[in-house]
Amino acid sequence: MTGRTESPLAAAPAAPPPSDYRLAVPDGWERIVLDSPERWAHRIDKLVKRGLRRTQATPQLEAALAERMRAQAEAAQANGGVEMYVVNQILGQVPVSAGLVVTVLRPSPGTEAGDLGDIARALALGADAAADDVTLVDLPAGPAVRHRYLRRPAADDPDGNKLAVAHLDVYLAVPHSDLRLLLSFSTPAAPPLEPLVEALVGLFDSVARTLQWMA
Template sequence: MGIPAQQGLEDRGTGQVPDSSPPEPPSDYSLILPDGWYRIPLDPEQCTRSVDALVERQFKGIDNQPHAKRQVRNDLLDQADQAIGNGGIEMYLSLQAAGPITIPASLLVTLTPEVREADKSLEEVARELAHSGPPGIETTIETLPTGEAVRTRSRTEAARDDATGEVLYSTSLDYYVPVPATGSFLVLSFSTPLDMIADALVKLFDAVARTLTWRGPTNA
């Protein structure tokens, strides 16, 4: 990830001789995704190749839909460009199937800038997210193997069916995980437009978030 270190953190004291080296941030992280999820690295040099490979895979054996194929490719590249501009590191798309239907879901991993003051508690961060989020947003503090994180869940109107006028909803689940020895968050942003099984997918999203581990040097 290349996460910058934050200098001058307070030594809280343990009765032992303190380590004279400053806390170091992790250099990377790892996540475990279910089988059937496709990773798109949000690096300009790799992103286009990854999107092209996905489109070719999904349209394999279908030669009579060049417009649909081109539209899917353009939509994915637009999503990736927007995510890169917002600090996105990687994106995962669900290709899991239930019978003939692909279960639509996604995960975007983002590294925020140094936005968190050293003395700001996660409770304060949670209150700010609740205040700025959509109506009905649920905000809690959860404990992951990496430590405490802010979890938010929301359900918002995504679109409206032109034929029936039915409102279509999207469910989002976000984890704001403090990066050790920095003022940044690693944000795991899960989403699904499949309202009828949103609760089941949220359980899956929570399970994925609990697989997060830091890699690389850190003595925070």
């Protein structure tokens, strides 16, 4: 009888997916965990009160801002968002506003997760060639799809938005799983912030490069 030796690769158990991730953000980026509406509402109320403490904001403005942030948190959580960061700082004499939402993307039931190339192709097909930039990049956490774009609100925007917003979306494959992690950065691209957009996008790229998978 001839003995049969199994391939060590065939016998090796599949590596487990990471249990979490770590992301380094600059000082002043306020984190809101999207775990439950009660907890994030309390966190948002505290952030709004602190941010408007030295201003002449009316209680009505404070309430409206908190309500808008709660709506943003609710929409992010409904789409798989797990945390968000808000930035409201003064650089020199210029007020800076930016945001980051971290989302876990899951394939629809009964479907297989596409690879990053599929994501890049889908984004490129729907892109505005003059305003969108879709590329495959290598990050310390692995290959990623980088999608930079500018969006202008419609004239009849129901929320009354009138400012163009610069976006940077970074898609990463979660190792050994069919999940994808999406980092969605955004900042207004209208005066007086417009000259800082390039610098902020560079900062967003730097934050994306800090991502680490945790065992």
